[in-house]
Amino acid sequence: MGVEIKVEGLTKRFGSQVIWNDVSLTLPAGEISVMLGPSGTGKSVFLKTLVGLLKPDAGSIMIEGRDLTRLREHDLYEIRKLFGVLFQDGALFGSMNLYDNVAFPLREHTRKSESEVRTIVMEKMDLVGLTGAESKLPGEISGGMRKRAGLARALVLDPEILLIDEPDSGLDPVRTSYINQLFIDLNAQIDATFLIVTHDINSTRTVPDNIGLLYHKHLAMFGPREMLLSSEEPVVRQFLNAQTIGPIGMSEEKDADELAAEARSGQELPPLPPIPLQLGTSDGAPRRGERPAGQWCRDNGITPPPGSFHSHNAGVPGVRHTEPTAPTEPAPTEPAPTEPAPTEPAPTAEAVRSS
Numbered sequence: 519m520g521v522e523i524k525v526e527g528l529t530k531r532f533g534s535q536v537i538w539n540d541v542s543l544t545l546p547a548g549e550i551s552v553m554l555g556p557s558g559t560g561k562s563v564f565l566k567t568l569v570g571l572l573k574p575d576a577g578s579i580m581i582e583g584r585d586l587t588r589l590r591e592h593d594l595y596e597i598r599k600l601f602g603v604l605f606q607d608g609a610l611f612g613s614m615n616l617y618d619n620v621a622f623p624l625r626e627h628t629r630k631s632e633s634e635v636r637t638i639v640m641e642k643m644d645l646v647g648l649t650g651a652e653s654k655l656p657g658e659i660s661g662g663m664r665k666r667a668g669l670a671r672a673l674v675l676d677p678e679i680l681l682i683d684e685p686d687s688g689l690d691p692v693r694t695s696y697i698n699q700l701f702i703d704l705n706a707q708i709d710a711t712f713l714i715v716t717h718d719i720n721s722t723r724t725v726p727d728n729i730g731l732l733y734h735k736h737l738a739m740f741g742p743r744e745m746l747l748s749s750e751e752p753v754v755r756q757f758l759n760a761q762t763i764g765p766i767g768m769s770e771e772k773d774a775d776e777l778a779a780e781a782r783s784g785q786e787l788p789p790l791p792p793i794p795l796q797l798g799t800s801d802g803a804p805r806r807g808e809r810p811a812g813q814w815c816r817d818n819g820i821t822p823p824p825g826s827f828h829s830h831n832a833g834v835p836g837v838r839h840t841e842p843t844a845p846t847e848p849a850p851t852e853p854a855p856t857e858p859a860p861t862e863p864a865p866t867a868e869a870v871r872s873s
């Protein structure tokens with residue numbers, strides 16, 4: 519399960535507007551990758567291009583030996599069945615209850631009987647912690663529940679590739695932690711290839727196996743989590759540490775004057791914060807993409823910032839980082855180990871209503 523996607527030289531324009539140019543990366547099979555980038559850099563366009571909803575102007579997208587950009591409509595329709603997509607807005611049908619929303623792709627794309635549909639829908643609702651909420655309308659539930667319902671719908675055709683656009687936008691930090699844990703557990707369970715677009719630096723630092731950054735019409739960097747979190751490259755460093763000092767300005771790039779003023783004023787980047795431990799599955803089950811903490815750094819002769827791999831703290835400004843004695847001290851933002859995670863025992867109706 520889970521297939522590799524190899525993107526090479528991908529370019530997308532709308533008219534004369536170049537969105538991104540010459541993007542090359544490989545999403546390793548079964549691993550979780552995160553794509554970052556300032557608003558408007560074409561992250562959503564990238565997801566839509568991967569799934570074949572938008573045609574690139576150049577480049578290739580290889581999946582199972584076939585170039586998705588060159589497929590005819592019929593073959594594209596077939597290969598799309600490998601994908602589950604959670605769009606930015608959740609895109610649920612407002613007049614349908616959650617059950618019918620989640621059942622929709624099965625009724626549309628398969629010839630399954632209603633009793634088979636029911637088994638699958640209930641299984642996926644359970645997977646995302648929505649058991650008991652089947653008859654709710656999208657308008658009656660919280661943003662977090664709508665995202666999870668969208669996720670359940672993206673899962674019903676058992677995708678090999680899951681594309682998820684800003685699952686945490688509009689969610690509070692606790693719900694964001696729950697959905698991050700859900701992604702890790704889900705990835706271990708279904709072993710699909712995940713690509714998550716997010717703005718959340720804390721999620722980016724702790725969840726994925728790989729990180730990419732789209733900036734200024736190109737892919738600034740893509741690679742293992744530890745590679746980007748230890749990178750001194752100015753754009754990567756600024757973005758992953760949420761800093762104002764660096765080449766990224768309030769609106770797109772800083773101009774030469776701004777950068778010169780910054781240099782004159784002697785402003786310097788603070789040292790790189792510690793690299794946090796990666797979030798594990800809630801039951802300790804291994805994931806395919808998981809690597810021992812610090813392995814990438816060791817393999818590449820990189821000395822990680824002091825204090826790395828001691829906690830799940832992101833180490834970004836505003837997050838307290840204390841040096842723990844045990845290497846696996848739980849971070850304060852995470853649910854305590856005894857609390858039920860959304861994928862574990864089905865939440866009570868009360869818990870479902872309030873999340």
Ligand SMILES: Nc1ncnc2c1ncn2[C@@H]1O[C@H](COP(=O)(O)OP(=O)(O)O)[C@@H](O)[C@H]1O
Nearest residue numbers: 532535537555556557558559560561562563564
């Ligand atoms: N269908 C479209 N036609 C023309 N321009 C588009 C279309 N979709 C997106 N764009 C433009 O592409 C750019 C990137 O958009 P988007 O991928 O939504 O950014 P992000 O998701 O990174 O915030 C924006 O300037 C947007 O206006």
Ligand SMILES: [Mg+2]
Nearest residue numbers: 561562563606
């Ligand atoms: Mg977007």
